[in-house]
Amino acid sequence: MTELIKLIHNTVNQLFDFNFQDSQIQFQQTRKEFEGDITLVVFPLVKVAKKSPEETGKVIGEGVVKSIEEIESFNVIKGFLNLKFTDTFWKKKFSIQIQNPNWGIENPNSSNRTILVEYSSPNTNKPLHLGHLRNNFLGYSVAEILKANGHDVKKVQVINDRGIHICKSMVAWQLFGNGETPENTGLKGDKLIGNYYVKFDKEYKNEIANLIEEGLTEDEAKKQAPLMQNAQQMLVKWEQGDGETVDLWKKMNSWVYSGFDVTYKTMGVDFDKLYYESETFLLGKNIVQKGLDENFFFKKEDGSIWIDLKNDGLDEKLLLRSDGTAVYMTQDIGTAVLRKQDFPAMDQLIYTVGNEQDYHFKVLFKILEKLGYDFAQNCFHLSYGMVDLPSGKMKSREGTVVDADDLMEDMFSTAQATSEELGKLEDASEEEKQTLYKNVGLAALKYFILKVDPKKRMLFNPEESVDFNGNTGPFIQYTYARIQALKRRKGNYDLKGFEGFYLELEERELIKKIEQFPDIVKEAGAGYSPAIIANYIYDLVKIYNQFYQSIQIFGTEKEDLRIALSHKCGEVIKSGMKLLGIDVPERM
RNA sequence: GGACCUGUAGCUUAACUGGAUAGAGCACCGCACUACGGAUGCGGAGGUUCGGGGUUCGAAUCCCUGCAGGUUCACCA
Numbered sequence: 001m002t003e004l005i006k007l008i009h010n011t012v013n014q015l016f017d018f019n020f021q022d023s024q025i026q027f028q029q030t031r032k033e034f035e036g037d038i039t040l041v042v043f044p045l046v047k048v049a050k051k052s053p054e055e056t057g058k059v060i061g062e063g064v065v066k067s068i069e070e071i072e073s074f075n076v077i078k079g080f081l082n083l084k085f086t087d088t089f090w091k092k093k094f095s096i097q098i099q100n101p102n103w104g105i106e107n108p109n110s111s112n113r114t115i116l117v118e119y120s121s122p123n124t125n126k127p128l129h130l131g132h133l134r135n136n137f138l139g140y141s142v143a144e145i146l147k148a149n150g151h152d153v154k155k156v157q158v159i160n161d162r163g164i165h166i167c168k169s170m171v172a173w174q175l176f177g178n179g180e181t182p183e184n185t186g187l188k189g190d191k192l193i194g195n196y197y198v199k200f201d202k203e204y205k206n207e208i209a210n211l212i213e214e215g216l217t218e219d220e221a222k223k224q225a226p227l228m229q230n231a232q233q234m235l236v237k238w239e240q241g242d243g244e245t246v247d248l249w250k251k252m253n254s255w256v257y258s259g260f261d262v263t264y265k266t267m268g269v270d271f272d273k274l275y276y277e278s279e280t281f282l283l284g285k286n287i288v289q290k291g292l293d294e295n296f297f298f299k300k301e302d303g304s305i306w307i308d309l310k311n312d313g314l315d316e317k318l319l320l321r322s323d324g325t326a327v328y329m330t331q332d333i334g335t336a337v338l339r340k341q342d343f344p345a346m347d348q349l350i351y352t353v354g355n356e357q358d359y360h361f362k363v364l365f366k367i368l369e370k371l372g373y374d375f376a377q378n379c380f381h382l383s384y385g386m387v388d389l390p391s392g393k394m395k396s397r398e399g400t401v402v403d404a405d406d407l408m409e410d411m412f413s414t415a416q417a418t419s420e421e422l423g424k425l426e427d428a429s430e431e432e433k434q435t436l437y438k439n440v441g442l443a444a445l446k447y448f449i450l451k452v453d454p455k456k457r458m459l460f461n462p463e464e465s466v467d468f469n470g471n472t473g474p475f476i477q478y479t480y481a482r483i484q485a486l487k488r489r490k491g492n493y494d495l496k497g498f499e500g501f502y503l504e505l506e507e508r509e510l511i512k513k514i515e516q517f518p519d520i521v522k523e524a525g526a527g528y529s530p531a532i533i534a535n536y537i538y539d540l541v542k543i544y545n546q547f548y549q550s551i552q553i554f555g556t557e558k559e560d561l562r563i564a565l566s567h568k569c570g571e572v573i574k575s576g577m578k579l580l581g582i583d584v585p586e587r588m
Numbered sequence: 589g590g591a592c593c594u595g596u597a598g599c600u601u602a603a604c605u606g607g608a609u610a611g612a613g614c615a616c617c618g619c620a621c622u623a624c625g626g627a628u629g630c631g632g633a634g635g636u637u638c639g640g641g642g643u644u645c646g647a648a649u650c651c652c653u654g655c656a657g658g659u660u661c662a663c664c665a
Contacts, residue, residue, distance in 0.1 A: 471600085
């Protein structure tokens with residue numbers, strides 16, 4: 001397509017004896033109500049042409065039809081010149097497409113760029129919820145899209161395994177746990193720990209209420225409540241490396257990790273390397289100290305260390321508390337630098353984190369820049385909107401969260417109910433069926449979340465089940481499965497002699513759409529946007545269904561060509577869905 | 589209060605980064621298989637693109653302003 005655009009550009013230059021800039025030669029897709037394959041916007045040219053838009057379009061149209069053999073005809077509507085290409089042109093395009101099973105996907109590591117994508121990064125005091133699902137699906141998909149753009153991508157996360165939050169669960173378990181373990185309760189480890197986090201909060205509130213009744217103010221009560229003091233002492237003990245505390249901490253975290261592993265497996269996400277805050281915060285402290293020695297940072301009278309970013313339009317920001325303990329920013333600096341050490345080729349670091357931390361990352365990137373790290377200017381905060389419930393924001397402590405495991409289970413049940421109702425799988429084994437229900441249910445959920453622009457906050461209503469019809473994952477999967485049925489019936493196709501065929505409108509449209517896929521993958525990579533992929537696949541599927549509905553395949557002289565078209569379309573659906581982290585089934 | 593983000597049909601959303609009559613899905617109404625999977629296709633109805641100004645051949649998109657919602661400005665994470 002690019003070569004053709006160049007030819008047209010040259011022709012326009014010759015016609016008006018003028019050297020037009022690329023930005024003046026604007027192409028867009030032809031709207032489907034007009035005939036044509038590509039549209040030139042002529043408005044930017046009329047000044048030079050010294051003619052009306054219609055006249056200008058006509059002159060160019062006649063010029064390109066005469067001098068470029070791939071262009072068959074044209075029409076001008078207002079200031080828009082629609083150009084139609086020959087069947088031969090499109091058939092050539094198709095023969096290139098069909099020869100490449102990895103159409104649109106660049107070879108691994110062909111770009112010589114190494115990119116780290118961080119996502120997930122949970123705290124270890126509670127199970128994953130709906131918000132984490134958006135994070136995980138988004139991060140995983142963006143990583144896959146960047147891989148498809150030829151980059152060397154590493155998926156990483158940093159697990160917030162230390163801090164007051166896990167101490168709360170530890171204290172509550174010690175006091176109220178009665179030796180409960182995942183084994184003797186049958187609970188997933190993360191769920192068990194989450195229960196004690198909630199338990200802590202409940203008992204803590206009771207203590208506060210009692211203290212207030214005894215005459216303390218609310219602030220005093222919050223500070224003096226024995227449970228909180230207990231938790232803070234535990235944090236201090238942990239930092240001192242107290243054996244018993246560390247053992248308990250390790251034991252409880254290990255429960256959480258085994259729970260997370262199950263959830264990650266169900267979600268279908270993975271990581272190349274895990275970082276733990278407990279292993280990076282010390283490095284962060286050292287770097288802050290070094291930055292202080294080199295006068296990038298300054299120390300206040302109380303001993304706390306800050307950076308002054310007022311000249312950069314930001315504020316002063318705390319980097320180390322006066323008692324020398326680390327804050328979130330401290331460990332984030334440490335983690336970033338450690339990653340650069342682990343992956344010296346790293347050009348870019350992408351953080352998949354909610355938009356509530358927009359400011360945090362602005363500051364972090366600025367700090368890394370000031371410390372002289374080159375990769376800082378390529379750091380990117382993949383910021384996404386919160387997932388709200390009809391009742392408002394989710395709050396773990398108050399139990400108003402949609403649990404990730406539960407939600408996925410619900411999706412599987414819905415998929416099963418839908419499938420059984422349609423009854424197309426009677427001959428499949430029970431195991432195949434279960435795999436399929438998970439496949440379809442997960443597709444519905446992932447697609448539902450990923451088709452929306454990451455920046456937008458989304459409302460999720462658990463009462464209304466996620467759709468399976470229309471612009472949804474299962475609809476796309478269904479189209480794929482139907483194509484596979486055609487292929488099973490046909491066996492091999494043979495494209496010999498297809499150059500002679502006339503292309504139906506529906507066939508042309510399909511080839512045209514497939515031709516766009518490589519550009520779509522690039523665009524999605526440049527914009528870090530799975531939504532672009534999702535919308536493209538949906539368009540493709542709609543065009544295929546129109547083709548399928550209006551054109552007979554078997555028993556026609558173009559049977560092999562039509563099977564080949566279907567096959568290619570299926571391939572693109574499959575690669576596109578893979579970029580979203582969604583599998584497509586052979587039958588459903 | 590300062591900063592940032594969002595606002596498109598009843599609901600969920602698209603619009604090639606300034607281009608044609610703002611395009612889909614759900615829900616609603618009406619159609620369509622003597623072919624291959626009906627989890628389908630076609631049509632209808634539904635819009636002051638939050639309001640008001642401006643920039644130009646042309647604005648959902650850019651600028652100004654107002655409104656609504658959200659986030660953030662902590663020795664929390």
